[in-house]
Amino acid sequence: MNTALIFPKMNHQQIYEEYSAKIYRYFRYRVKNVWDVEDLTTTVFIKVYSKLEQYDGRHPFGAWIFRIAHNALIDYMRKKRECPVDQDTFSSLKATDELPEECLLIQESTDVLWQKVHTLTVDQRNVIQLRYLADLRMNEIAEILGKTEASVKILHFRGIKKLQQMMKAQA
Structure with missing residues (x-):
């Protein structure tokens, strides 16, 4: 085209x-x-x-x-x-920092969540990605997608609700 x-x-x-x-x-x-x-x-x-x-x-x-x-x-x-990690970064680590196992679990949960995002409708997926990956406000997303701010908020709400249901079902 x-x-x-x-x-x-x-x-x-x-x-x-x-x-x-x-x-x-x-x-x-x-x-x-x-x-x-x-x-x-x-x-x-x-x-x-x-x-x-x-x-x-x-x-x-x-x-x-x-x-x-x-x-x-x-x-x-x-x-x-x-x-490689430079010495300053390494020496600044605190005992309260997350363990590598915790980091891995968080990363796996995040990966699962984003896999589930890909099962949403195209519009819901676009809104979620622009909101959380691009840190855009709802009015900016509406402008980018050519939709009203109200419809973007509805797509966001429904997408988040569906993701919550899928994550609950998995747990």
Whole structure:
């Protein structure tokens, strides 16, 4: 599908102006190093521009960009995990920090939860991902998805309720 038909009036600069602050904020709350946040934000827009012709319009453009951002964050975290711990970080650990087993259980629970998110409707899944992965407010999500704020709140409520039921059933 021709992207010019989907957003004919948006050029690269307008896309950047529309989404850069949101993408930056998404990374800022997850990555400590400001330079890495800036690099990640730049990386996202390089990928968006290079893959712009691949955007097919099945999902909202904002959700597509945030999926690219999320994938860039995952790649960054994988690379960071491979780095050895520096002495300052190691010496700052406290006895009250979670044990590795607890961290693993939390990670497994989180993985299960996100697997269940993928069973929600596309609209519910988009709202949940933009709310909790992108830290966007309901009015921002409504704007990105082209829906009213009330319908986004309903999708969020129903999605969360369904997730709670699925997690209870599993426990």
